Amino acid sequence: MCGIFAYLNYNVARERRHILEVLFNGLRRLEYRGYDSSGIAIDADPTPADSSSSSSSPSPPMVFRQEGKIESLVGSVYREVDAADVDLERAFLVHAGIAHTRWATHGVPAPRNSHPQSSGGGNEFLVVHNGIITNYEVLKETLIRHGFTFESETDTEVIPKLAKFVYDKACEGGQSVTFSQVVKEVMRQLEGAYALIFKSPHYPNELIACKRGSTLILGVKELTDEKSCATLYHDVKALTKNGEPKELFFSSDLCAIVEHTKNYLSIEDNEVVHIKDGCVSILKFDYGKETPASVQRALSVLEMEVEQIKKGKYDHFMQKEIHEQPHSLTTTMRGRLKDSNVVLGGLKDHLRTIRHSRRIVFIGCGTSYNAALAARPFFEELSGIPVTMEIASDLLDRQGPIYREDTAVFVSQSGETADTLIALEYALENGAMCVGITNTVGSTLARKTHCGVHINAGCEIGVASTKAYTSQIVAMSMMALAIGDDRISTQSRRAAIINGLSELPNKVREVLKLDSEMRDLAESLIDSESLLVFGRGYNYATALEGALKVKEVALMHSEGMLAGEMKHGPLALVDETLPIIVIATRDACFSKQQSVIQQLHARKGRLIVMCSEGDATSVCPSGSCRVIEVPQSEDCLQPVLNIIPLQLLAYHLTVLRGYDVDQPRNLAKSVTTQ
Template sequence: SLTSTMRGRIKKDESTGRYEIHLGGVKNRLRDILSSSRIIFVACGSSYHACLAARQVVEELTDVPVSVELASDFNDRKCPLFRSDTCVFVSQSGETKDTLESLSYARGVDAVTVGVVNVVGSEISRQTSCGIHLNAGSEIGVASTKAYTSQIVALVMFALQLSHDRNSKDARRQEILAALHEMPCQIESSIKRIDEVTRRLAKSLEQSTSILLSGRGFQFATCLEGALKIKEVSYTHTEGIHSGELKHGPLALIDDNMPVIFFAASDNTKGHIQSALEQVLARQTSGTFVIVCPEDDPDMLKYRGNKCEIVEVPKTADCLQSIISILPMQLLSYHLAVYRGHNVDQPRHLAK
């Protein structure tokens, strides 16, 4: 699905080695978006988490303030909007009721509206000023998996398109574009190994009643989405917590019966993550402790042992690491559900 999302949009000039990006769906409104006083992402569920995952890189590349809103909360508050705002509405189906209500409100104040959807001809795609189609293909199951990763890719490409003529961002843009180009091959070469590790991990967690996920920076969204996936399909109470918030209460939950999964990345949050996981390890004498981290990271591999399971994933650009780091959680939720005899595609009480 990632290949389909990027097909025809990211191209490499073989003579220069440079990458270029072209998003035809937003091309005619680029000037309006770039002149915005702020960019507001509005979404629900997994789409909301995808917006959180992309927020930092959009801010970095555009130098425009970015906020992320839950559509239902946005509607309750009637958040002040102005014509100078750009609102980006993200929805797999393009028909999410709360998101459509937010879109109607944004249109009422004449804000620039952008749709990021997977269904051509959907209500959001028809009502927005411009947009990006995911091209991820039909997603039959209720739980969003390939649509989620494609949404992050689409939003990162959106940021890359907005910064296409900024020389000061060129080196960073080329780094991200090259990483996007390589990502499908990285995932294909490692997915079987990750699946084997998560299958074994799921077996050890089969009797667990609660799981704690923690990370920060680009990986905070991974915690929230991973927790949602496990809750959705395996019916296991799971909580995603920002690592910086552990000391403000959640550490009280830690004991030998609380499985903990940390997400680490090779970026400026690594030191903070190490500090947080050391605090958790000091409070566990046994139990399940897992670190999901980029391959061959000596700072994380040193924790491998009887007390700690390491799930290594391919290393990519920091702003894209969440796309790869979510894969073990998607597979873990699947295997947990299978071991418990649940219908993975049709979780109880939920509908797409």
């Protein structure tokens, strides 16, 4: 999973220094998607065609690649251009630059494995890539037989070399070939998931992007008067006809374009977007047809604000996003809770089908799976439909049965998680009703499911998901309420949950006041090697998610465990040094958790108990354990409150241990590789 970005200015002069900074800032916005290496490609100064002519021809693009984080690339680029006496003040009326930040899949982090990947000497074709090419080894062997030499260990390098092979073959046959024809033939050979941006000196001032399975966005900024802009933004068709000054952006995430424009287009699978002479053409690639069809689609208006991609008063994005949860929960519920009813526009036309399902299958990965697990108990209770859980990769490995009578609910913060999307294709092939729960409008998940709920939690940049998790639980609770609103037996329960939802943001604000207390707890655990978290019932998912947060950002071994299974193995680990968090807030499992605490205490366990306000003496009468008190909510909504102290604990543990909380080792966000 990587971040790709491109910037093209047309009929508006931009200095090379400005172009570099736009590319660098684009990568900074995408760095959460990959931060082991990065690179950019920009134009060099044109060179005279010959000594007797005043005309000029394009020079090979300048390519800069560097291991490490974005700032390492920035420093190396400015050192290199200074050493080469490159004029940073030179203005370009038209210029196309591409950029990439990498999360290593094929090959170690190193400049040779960084993008842009090149076709070879002269950088005749350059490519930045997000995704994975599954048949790259076969393509590589073929290209080697045709004389190509490979320098990297990546799957991406076959793409620019394949483009050069296609271009050279056409030229040898005396044919002229357009950039889009080259890319179309490359796409015909590729298997896997990808979003690609191509740049070539054979086609100066042009960019081509295409995608299959990975997100790619086109941003459009018209530099004309506002009334003209309104007309142009209404339809992409206008962009194919006018030569007005404009700036165009490709990005694998909306957060990289929001500071430039709010007008964007989500590129669909198998679309080729060609920018030439300031015009945008969109072609739909069809493997069965020689000539792709032209496509016209409307632009969308981005609702995100620039402030969402900035840290503001906080030291880290994860800290900011934890503290934004009262707001994110409010926006998730806004306009959807009306008196005693729940209105979900994305589901209303499909509720009858869902109610007649034989079962509901929740499918997700990581944090999204945990959110679905938290929702499962009340989903069954309110809908009366059996609910099963599937980790997306395991469902695919087993080829588990999915039936036409099933409703499959796919949960993903980004809407681009590879395993989840492949599981979605599998469920669609088997005829299931497919519902999406995602935070990302225009994502692949949102487009390919039959219906769904946008959780509306706002941009989440920290790799460790926090506010999306709690908003997912709330979104699924509203979904359960909507499905079950025709059941008379649950009306009083529904009313209590709706009331609990309305109170939830204020109760989250109260929980966030535990911040300093959780920092003190983190200080006491800083030297611990492991942490166990016990939960059950509604809070089994809380135990799993809390342990996952500690694991992924604090780089500390932690395990979430079902408390009912404690006697079947985990009890052997208990001693006076191993910290154990027990979640024992008031619900149907409270007395059972009291018993768990007694058993752990009898074995001199180092106990930290999370309980409801006022229950400290009930859960720890001897005062021998550390107690975290949280407000009490409706039992099925309690996981939303209970996870927040554990998020804060993970955050403070990470900072105190000296690790990067927003960019944890070996991890990146919205993983789009299998």
